[in-house]
Amino acid sequence: MKGSLATSSALHALVLTWALVSLGSPESFDVADVEALPVDIVSIEELTQIQQGDKKAELKEKAAPVPTKKETPVENAENAGDNDVDLKNLPTPEEKPRDIETAAAPEKAEKVVQTSDSKPAEEVKQEEPASEPSTEVAAVAEAKQEVKPDPKAEATPSEEKPTADPEAEALPDKIPLPEMKPKLETKKSETAEKPAEKKVETAKAETAKTPDRKKDEKKKQEKASSMNETEFNSDEISALLNKEKAAGGGAKRSKEQAALGGKKTTAGTKLTMSEMDALRGQIQNNWSIIPGMADAQDVRIKVTMQLDQNGDIIGEPEVTAEGGSEAARRALAGGARRAIMKSRPFKGLPPEKYDAWSEVVVNFDPSQMM
């Protein structure tokens, strides 16, 4: 038995050694080495809030304005540009002198004379969209600046704006009134020199751009209107006209290389969700929804309104309702309109982001408010 035990032990030792050596470590599962797919979460804002820059500039990480040449005359200028005064607007390209057909329709001119009272305001309004060279936002800002201080416009915006705006947008290139004036001039005083007129024209077209110019212009318009009331002297028009060339742009000097990307720091603002919710909440607080209204669940309300810088509504808010029954749509849209009118002026909107909330679109789901 001893011998066989020894044999068995030897056998076991052999087998175990073999097992330890050859069965060592089982092969690990061959996990396919899949390369992790890098996923970046890119918000759509990067595209929607994109800024326009120098198209010819090479692509760079940081957006930088075109380098300026002059020394800085203004201490704390915020907007880059070659201007002497720091202005928010973009510099306007000089327009080429246009040929003006003197054989324009005379009726229009007459009409202008007849409606001279409401003319300046209308004129200003029609000019703005036509002459705006860059982004929408900038234009909206200008519009608001213009509307506020203008004493004459007070009465007009609610009546005239809805009608005047579509027309201006439809025909942006045809600016009837600025051209009209010189025509008037040429009609009545034929001694005036043509090139000078053209210059004046272009200057006028450009003046709509900046607030400073605007004020000048407004003064001038006031003068003009007062003159209209008394006596219209066409010879003095050229003297009244501001012959200074309009130029936008800030006074801050830029030395960086121009890059693709915007130069306006104000263009990329938008309301945060909490600010949007605050606005929405103000409307909801004043909105009494009749509970149990049939089909109210499916109605979706969309409110589009234009706000001035005090948070008040300009004109009428546009309320559109979708889904649900006709009755529910009408009832809810009416309720929304009342709620908006009741809750104006809106508070808590950051004034520095006025560009973003000058025109607000608010969506409501009444089923969530019951």
Added chain:
Amino acid sequence: MEQVGLDAAHSVTLWGLFMQAGFVVKLVMLGLIAASVWTWGIVVDKTVSYGKARRQLDSFEQVFWSGQSLEELYRTLSDRQTSGMSAIFVAAMREWKKSFERGARSPIGLQMRIDRAMDVTLSRESETLEARLGSLATIGSAAPFVGLFGTVVGIMTSFQAIAGSKQTSLAVVAPGIAEALLATAIGLLAAIPAVIAYNKFSADAGKLTARMEGFADEFSAILSRQIDEKLQPRAAAQ
């Protein structure tokens, strides 16, 4: 023991698994390996001894039935170490000689004594043949359970360690379970040959015992005839 399933670099080699195992599991594994060694020792021993016994039976039967004188055969075998049939033959012949030389009176008593002597030797021989087969049976039936016990204990400690480490990734769980399962594997490794060997050797032992029993019966018949032949003339002479 606390390190089970905790260290990052787990070796999954057999040796690594064994070394990582807990104390109880190690003990179980070592016991099972010892059982396996014992089993195979018995297997080797029995294979050899049964082969030898079979050969001895063959050769003895050949000699026995060759017509050689029983006295002569007895004389050659009596001073040797005997086993199996030869042991039965020697025991029977010794009893015969003792009784006959002293002048046995009753043939029935002599027959009985010879049979007894042969039975005792036969049982002793079959006991020798079947020795340690019982431990094979025990290993065959108990080893899987012992291995299972090791596995259960190993998995238990492994899960305790996982609960302590507060993470459940498969990489943490796997080595502990693999190491615990090794105990069952070793248990089965010991048990399967033990069961097979037990079945085979008990059958072999049964066959050999049957052969020896057959020889004992035959030899008893021969001796009975001899007793009759030898005692008859004595009785007639008296």
